[in-house]
Amino acid sequence: MRTRSSCKKKRRIKLKKNVKCALIFIILVFIFVTSTINLVLRTEKDVHYENPDVFLPPVSNNEVVHMLDYMEKLYNQNSDIVGYIHIEGTNIDGPVLYKAEDDYYLSHGFDKQNHIEGSFFVDKYNSIEPRDDNLIIHGHNMNNGSMFHDLVKYKDKNFYLNHQTIRFDSLYETAEYEIVAAFVSQVYNKNDNVFKYYKEYNFENEEEFLNFWSNIKQLSIYDTGVDAKYEDEFITLSTCEYSKEDGRMVVIARKK
DSSP, X not given: OOOHHHHHHHHHHHHHHHHHHHHHHHHHHHHHHHHHHHHHHHHHHHHHHHOGGGGOOBOTTSOBOOOOHHHHHHHHHOTTEEEXXXXXXXXXXXXXXXXXXXXXXXXXXXXXXXXXXXXXXXXXXXXXXXXXXXXXXXXXXXXXXXXTGGGGGGGSHHHHHHOOEEEXXXXXXXXXXXXXXXXXXXXXXXXXXXXXXXXOOOOSSHHHHHHHHHHHHHHOSSOOOOOOOTTOOEEEEEEEOTXXXXXXXXEEEEEO
């Protein structure tokens, strides 16, 4: 015959087992929910890189802006790409990369490996989105004729006359730029009160644009006859030039 105390003891044991089972169930549910959330987040992250359409801005007619096919393939290899530059009849041809406030691509290739020739890259102080009025693109002047070596040939007006157009595609559109000026400059001391082409990123008003325009036209080795106006978009190609200390060969073009 069971006593009242033994019954109570069995009920307590049973209650403890029920509480233990409930805790195990709650823990299992928590693990399942956490795993599901992590899986979703990983999937969304993968889609971000494998399908760029997910994060592209819509255009005015509410359609999605798609990357150019060839740019999408390059983007999937290196998401630092912001464009592609090509000048017909020269060795200037390749992807243009960008890292904000970083000179990484001065010594790294498109594959992110160390390369003495580096890459074509947009100045670290430029803004890509929103796009600055003037994108400054750097590249080494390699003795083997690669990268921006052919920029130096723009000292010769006849060379310019045969190579007046620069193709510079963004991720989303093809575009041609016509050269407006070519000149030799240099990197100046910080306190030098002179025109520094490598500091000209944006023109907040027409006066700032006219100052930029008058300076590059005065510096230009020859008159290209190309005109421009406030709110035009520009690219500035810059490479080392060895006729002076810290010399630079500069070619500036406006978007057609």
